[in-house]
Amino acid sequence: MSNSLPPKQSPLTYHSSGVDYDVIDPVKLLAQRAAKETARHLTAHGFQECEASRGESAYVVDIGESYIASITECLGTKALVADEIMVITGRSFYGSIAQDTIAMAVNDLITVGATPLSIHAYFATGSTEWFLDRERAEALIHGWKKACDACQASWGGGETPALSGVVCEDRIDLAASCVGMIRPKSNLVLGETLQAGDSIILLGSSGIHANGISLARKIAGRLPQGYATLMSDGRMYGEGILDPTVLYPQAVRALQKAEIPLHYMANITGHGWRKLMRHPGSFTYTITSVPPVPPVLQFMVEQGPLELAEAYGSLNMGAGFAIFVSGQDAQRTVETVRRAGFEALDAGTVTAGDKKVVIEPLGISFGADTLRLRN
Secondary structure, three states: OOOOOOOOOOOEOOHHHOOOHHHHHHHHHHHHHHHHOOHHHHHHHOOEEOHHHOOOOOEEEEOOOOEEEEEEEEOOOHHHHHHHHHHHHOOOOHHHHHHHHHHHHHHHHHHHOOEEEEEEEEEEEOOHHHHHOHHHHHHHHHHHHHHHHHHOOEEEEEEOOEOEOOEOOOOEEEEEEEEEEEOOHHHOOOOOOOOOOOEEEEEEOOOOOOOOHHHHHHHHOOOOOHHHOEOOOOOEHHHHHOOOOOOOHHHHHHHHHOOOOOOEEEEOEOEHHHHHHOOOOOEEEEEOOOOOOOHHHHHHHHHOOEOHHHHHHHOOOOEEEEEEEOHHHHHHHHHHHHHOOOOEEEEEEEEEOOOEEEEHHHOEEEEHHHOOOOO
């Protein structure tokens, strides 16, 4: 099979793939304002919200002796790639897709210091015929259970609607909700202790994870062999896209057991490295070392092509999760995370100043106006 690549084309952007955060984010802020007005209902039950969790990756409620946190996330369009690769290779990747879906939820949940307790599934299909493919359905179910086991969380249940006319026939829309516990209450992480001089620890990603898939699919459409195009590691582009998202709960759990104070955490998903400045405070996040870029992401940069600012502003580029700790705890944090089986890099420092992310080795900066996630 020929694997010749097309001549370079004009650079792509996430916006050109159909995802415009300038449109989406204002709606999120509108929803936040409406949601905030409902917090008063908790007092009737003797509870209260942690107001600082509004705008964070997970919502936190104080229930007295501990906190509970909750999150709902969807997979996005990665299942479409799995369907295409199934046609090319004859292999089902729905076990990996299941892990991706759970990772979208639990990796957000743990940013506030929560331990995942239960996970619920949402499997919405275009018709009940989707479940007639037993290999695909069983791969999804077994993969879901395996990911729950990896997170040491209970699969509590879920919903499997057939939504003809809403979901395309023979397609599936996947989502997960997760509830977690923060106990002892001192494990709560909402950024109150983040300060100048803190270190930025980046945890390695396995690839694209589940954000930026619309952009990845757009690139596939530019390639003569599409998803079957070979990358530098000898695998098909579509196979690289389908590498499952890293589950980070055990990394955070290891740091909690080591009693390392965690000042802030961020799941690097949509908005890419701009997520490093998710904290509401005015800090400059200076990156002095960048992790290796996974082959699939490097392929996207080269074949998109993507400008580096676009790539780091939209994709994880090898860093799937960020942990902010005191500078004196940086080395111990890296060692603890590595012993838990994760890649980790002491990548930079938090300083006082204008709110922005500066990636010094690449000459890239993102200002505060490029990330608007909270009121």
